[in-house]
Amino acid sequence: MNTFAIRTQQLTRTFGPVRAVDQLTLEVRQGEIFGFLGPNGSGKTTTIRLLLGLLQPDAGQIEVLGVPVPQRAAEVRERTGALLEHAGLYERLSAADNLDYYGRIWRMPAAERNQRIHELLASLGLWERRNEQVKTWSRGMKQKLAIARALLHRPQLIFLDEPTAGLDPIAAASLRDDLRTLVEREGVTVFLTTHNLAEAEKLCHRVGIIRQGRLLAQGSLAELRRHEALHLEMIGRAFTPHVVTALQSQPAVKRVEANGARLLIELAAASDPAPLVKLVVEHGGQVEEVHRSNASLEEVFLTLMEEEEAHAH
Numbered sequence: 001m002n003t004f005a006i007r008t009q010q011l012t013r014t015f016g017p018v019r020a021v022d023q024l025t026l027e028v029r030q031g032e033i034f035g036f037l038g039p040n041g042s043g044k045t046t047t048i049r050l051l052l053g054l055l056q057p058d059a060g061q062i063e064v065l066g067v068p069v070p071q072r073a074a075e076v077r078e079r080t081g082a083l084l085e086h087a088g089l090y091e092r093l094s095a096a097d098n099l100d101y102y103g104r105i106w107r108m109p110a111a112e113r114n115q116r117i118h119e120l121l122a123s124l125g126l127w128e129r130r131n132e133q134v135k136t137w138s139r140g141m142k143q144k145l146a147i148a149r150a151l152l153h154r155p156q157l158i159f160l161d162e163p164t165a166g167l168d169p170i171a172a173a174s175l176r177d178d179l180r181t182l183v184e185r186e187g188v189t190v191f192l193t194t195h196n197l198a199e200a201e202k203l204c205h206r207v208g209i210i211r212q213g214r215l216l217a218q219g220s221l222a223e224l225r226r227h228e229a230l231h232l233e234m235i236g237r238a239f240t241p242h243v244v245t246a247l248q249s250q251p252a253v254k255r256v257e258a259n260g261a262r263l264l265i266e267l268a269a270a271s272d273p274a275p276l277v278k279l280v281v282e283h284g285g286q287v288e289e290v291h292r293s294n295a296s297l298e299e300v301f302l303t304l305m306e307e308e309e310a311h312a313h
């Protein structure tokens, strides 16, 4: 059995001088919510279009649901759902009629279509409002309906390009909750793009971080964090330059900042804080409290971006 929903190898696509996707090697496992994270213009949408066979690659291999793309892209499009820039909804039709229309396109028999429409709209809290014209709906409701449309024919994999773009924080949170529930229930794999780090942290099992078409890292959030610096904060007194110098001479310490009663220490890797506390005390510092914090994904993201920037120069 193929455990990967998506696999690419050395995938490259250029537009004139721009390398929109640059030797991208990516693995998305079946059943996971994979977040494809990167700033504007980093190649996220181009990647989705390549995966769906809507664009031809210059080089590299793609396999989606075990099927080679672009060779058998039509098959992939049958077995996947997508929410790209346009929601693909008819504003003058009701929500139910929108889904019914797409159900007919997918040649779903009437009974199955009706049952599926009910199931999806009910789980998104939209069933009571199914007969209203979509044009009267809020952006968040429309976006949920667009997700229902993508899931209608029970695809094994869905692509969501910036699903919460333009939603206020409450609508975005509600969409994330519904999406998580639906995905769990249906066992569908989700490939979603976002430049919102907090969103990726809340929603995704694994993420890939892309910048200028290149994959900087991929893995679970815990894995990505493990590679990153840990931070230690000591509260106390007498954090003199003497103390700072002593800490800086330790191989485990990447950076030290003394700020009045706070001493901030960035560690190169996860390590026991006790020897560092001892060192501070030996050099005359008084430590009252010690806090440690894992890097947030935001820090991981920024660090990776900075490293990439440093290599580029």
Ligand SMILES: Nc1ncnc2c1ncn2[C@@H]1O[C@H](COP(=O)(O)OP(=O)(O)OP(=O)(O)O)[C@@H](O)[C@H]1O
Pocket (backbone or CB within 6 Å): 015, 018, 019, 020, 038, 039, 040, 041, 042, 043, 044, 045, 046, 047, 195
């Ligand atoms: N059809 C095209 N013709 C020319 N350049 C393109 C085309 N599509 C994408 N690009 C360029 O490729 C790069 C990647 O664009 P892409 O839309 O994939 O980024 P993105 O990460 O999805 O950005 P955003 O978050 O803003 O949607 C950009 O520099 C973009 O200008």
